Amino acid sequence: MGNSVALRDRLRARLGSRKTQGVALAVLIIMIILLPLFANNYIEEVATNTLFYIVLALGLNIVVGYAGLVDLGYAAFFAVGAYTTGIFMKFGVNFWLTIPIAVLFSVIAGIIIGGPTLRLRSDYLAIVTLGFGEITRITARNLKITGGASGLVGIQRPSIFGHILNQITDFYYLFFILVVLAVIVAMRLHNSRLGRAWQYIREDEDAAEAMGIDPVLTKLYAYMIGAAFGGIAGAFFAVKMTAISPETFAFTQSAMILLAVILGGMGKIPGAILGAAFLVLFPEIFRGIGQTRMLFFGILLVIIMVFRPQGLWPERKG
């Protein structure tokens, strides 16, 4: 027992050193950049999907991990972003110009959802966000402008410097850039004044309020920023898929993204990345067992929570 603890400490010291981390990161990035040279279309597709979920998980991590708020309706923001881009592109707006609009709309959605509900108890918040997620989906299904139940089809591919992005490799790199940006923003936020305020509120809301932090406003910022991440991811999702339908944004979608954040360990950036990667790769690897994989997912979630309530890679305290 004593030996294993010592081993663990040594391992931690070795892994924890900046140099090792830097080298590992560099190797990882080079591998990711070179992947399309070796991989076939299927692997690239799965990898692109993984990158996409990483962006979503990093966004939700701000809400759930940093600020400690439950959100069971994150797919709503993702939906707002995707539909905004889809609809504006139908009217002939350039894809790159729709991104700020998508962000604006999803942030507004974040304010609408967060504004009245963030005063509530945490478990009420779970149900309200779930309700909003469902409202968004039902609204998309019932409105004409969103294409009803069949959704929007034939969304155009974007182009950059005259090069039309229509290959899977294009989207692979596009999402990779998005992930890098998302990681930088998430890291900067975590270490910012706002990030510390979130952490404080998460640990002790009353004490934070006594120190002059406005809890509702600070939580609302978490919602708005999380929504912006979802909106951007949604906009890119729309042009990658070229078709979106309301059922893409069902509750299972929200639950999966939340699962990624929780699995990895709330509040930790590598945790969110790991969780998202696991989330996409698990069903792909276990494709053979078909429908049963979601059953195992549920059981796994319970097991992880029972044995590691803080997640697989929790934020170290101290």
Added chain:
Amino acid sequence: MLQGLDCNYPRTWMNCSGERVHKMAVFSIVIQQIVNGLILGSFYSLIALGYSMVYGIIKLLNFAHGDIYMVGAFVGYGALGILGSKLGVGWLGIAVALLISMFLVGLLGMLIHRVAYQPLINKRAPRMSLLITAVGVSFTLFNGVMVLTNGEYKTFNTSLGYEGISIGLINITYTQIIMVVATAILMLALYWFINRTLYGKAMRAIALDQDACRLMGINVTKTIGLTFFVGSALAAAAGVMAGVYYGSIQFYMGFVIGLKAFTAAVIGGIGSIPGAMLGGLVLGLLETAGTQLPFIGSAWKDVFSFGILILLLVFKPTGILGKSEIERM
């Protein structure tokens, strides 16, 4: 059956040929809709009770409760399939299947509490972890039943007909009456159990102060398990009754109704047992009325219910009969 209800113009006061319906007919549509609302409300109430009891005792929003209701419907379906040849598929068979389902699903509820929730309660884990565990349990039940049934609809074969009492144009079937009466019996039994038995007293005491209960020699874990048993059994009863009433069941039937029942529990005041009963009936009636309004209709029905929930949580989070409470961190 009234013409105005089942034709293509359900939201206007017209019959199928497009003529304006007589005043008397409008009145009977209203009565019919109240009956429909009461039945829907009975199901909501029975499920809401489980939410409210569990919330009252351990402050857990048991997210899997809607799926427990769904499992109850399937267990009842299975029991009726096995018993049907001996007891028939009339009221006797259904009643026995209902009791079997209540018992088995009650045990399932206790098992879930023991395996998934109690370890976290022992660790004094954050409430968010408990909530996520409940989502995991919900996933497990939902996908488990989907795998077992191949995602197919199952049809309840019962011999219940459409006979009933007719007063003028109002037509109420015996099935509808029995549903409401059965719900009332279950609720009275629960009321007696909570207020007149020692176990009920223990439950009420734990909701007030767990630590003091431990000092008084109450087995807190067992009593919480019992609460899960009762709550799950009531949800199972609702599941079987809904299966019998609507005729078919499927694995995703618990999701939306679970949300609605939670809404009902909040409307009544979460943690309050009479509140859950009242909240369910209020939501059932409101929703049926909402469906009849021309600008809502059945497409926007769920938006209407969630809208009510959100407004209520914002303006009166304690509900109709709930007590105000401050969240202890």
